[in-house]
Amino acid sequence: MKKTLILTTALVSFAFAANADVTVMSWGGAYGEAQTEAHVKPWAAATGNAAVMVDSDNPAPAIKAMVEAGNVTVDVASVEYADAIRLCDEGMLEPIDASTLPAGTDGTPATEDFLPGAVTECGVSTDIWSNVFAYDSSKLTGDNVPKTAADFFDLTKFPGKRGLKKGAKAVLEFALIADGVPVGEIYAVLDTPEGVDRAFAKLDTIKSEVVWWEAGAQPPQLLADGEVVMTTAYNGRIFNAAIGEGKPFTIVWDGQIYENEMYVVPKGAPNKDLAMEFIKYATSTEGLRAQAQNISYGPARKSSMKEELIFKDGKTVMAPHLPTAPENLGNALETSATFWVDHDAELNERFQAWLSQ
Template identity: 45%
Template structure:
């Protein structure tokens, strides 16, 4: 596998060196795996549609499988049948996949467009966002959101601590069925300073402390798996609190008019981006697409449709108003100063080191 992967990498680098142009006459069906919902729609409008317009031989097929992307990539690699061409993935999972050799390493400056002023991609993408096999698209956050109609006007939840206060803030809580975010918030609500959360969570005592805090609300929890489920549970009144991605909560509140309030306290800030499966059938076309879809303008364009910040510094000044609503998008970004007052920056190294163990324990805890 490694020899074929590096051969494909060299070919892709050569393509990028001459401006990211792939000549092709035969139709190409390119399967792009992402998260579905408002997020995939933003990719469709900002990236896929303009790329297909410029490359009519290409058809992009969306697959909403990113929630289980690592398992899917592993299964395809083991079967020797790689059917995905491009995958939207979290950095911690991308690092694991990279270490396992099931996704391609990326030479960012050779394969990605420079900024308009000539700044190389490696210097234009936000510090710490690039990975050996990972190309970031967005800065997003997982946030706590409430349906404010379920609480009195003078007693609205405003902090992560309120998520764990079922006496004063009753109602069911919708949490994602994975340890990330839940364990960090449990320690934060239990009084651990933000800067110490991962040091504490790296100890057996810290893990026990986090699960003990989660035990205090367990009988009130509804677990969700797919990103679309969280805002739907909140809109249907099945829960009073829901964790979820800030872009989905923005879409539900601002686009659909749901009575939601985002609580920015303790937002879990993270990158999200692309990985290229090793031994895919359309690597050259995928690299051409990535050169286009990760340039300065395209990353700024995505912010017209969803409230995620672009991962390039040169894209930020180009973020303006929502394409359909006409509202300024800046105040809805997780990195807006009014929102970024108590962020927990997700530690991908921690989750790469401890993720498998904690996922197993969390899965067993959910079943208890």
């Protein structure tokens, strides 16, 4: 019954999208809501063009399927950095002219205002987000709380189920960090057969206790339901549950794995020109500030950080909750898009084989 309801909702969403001027596909949940409130609704109000948000557990495969089928119903999609590069290389995305992006509100040209790597041939960063892990501070208290990535894998000190994303990316890196590999050496190690074996060997130590998740909304629910003692998650989802909904959840930043999220335009988008205008609006100084005031992902423009960011509750200062906060970067890893463009298929094949063993 649950699957039927989800499918019905998706069909209704796409039926409505067919009559919209611009359709944006994102990840749903708190993230999709943040982009809707910061980008979709304000852009529609400012331009008079209709716009709608549709959800996906992962927009990249959906976009690729649409382009390959020659039936593209989405104008803008929010995808992970490596997917933006890979889809661009495969000819699945429209190029974006960086020179057309608006200058910062302080007059800084966009090419100088965006952080390094935040603008690619086919994508523009909407934010910097991270994979973290979190626990319920009403159940783990005092000195007996996890503080490091290694603690996530310590079933003796912290017995109980673990939530992990069902995929190779960020999971293999996290395992190596927990196993003591310095963050500066992670991809050099993971680029060897021995390094891959080491990552899976670390995962073997908790495999029997793992609850696998696939959608970003699942980890907070796993914690709330007491199904896991701790779980990896997207940092913004935990922030929204903790600050927005008052859940007693605490993020552990040690071993966080962060990257840019990108807006892209699928090849053959029905409203390509309007899609480009939407991206210019959404990734402006104020567009990125507005998103960061709705969810705790860091803006990719320097000008967006010139003034203090306050959460939509009007009182929570966002800076300490961002992946890019200096105090949160002590043992952080930036995802290597190049590595995952080259190795995604083979490592996910290995991951699926390992799951079935």
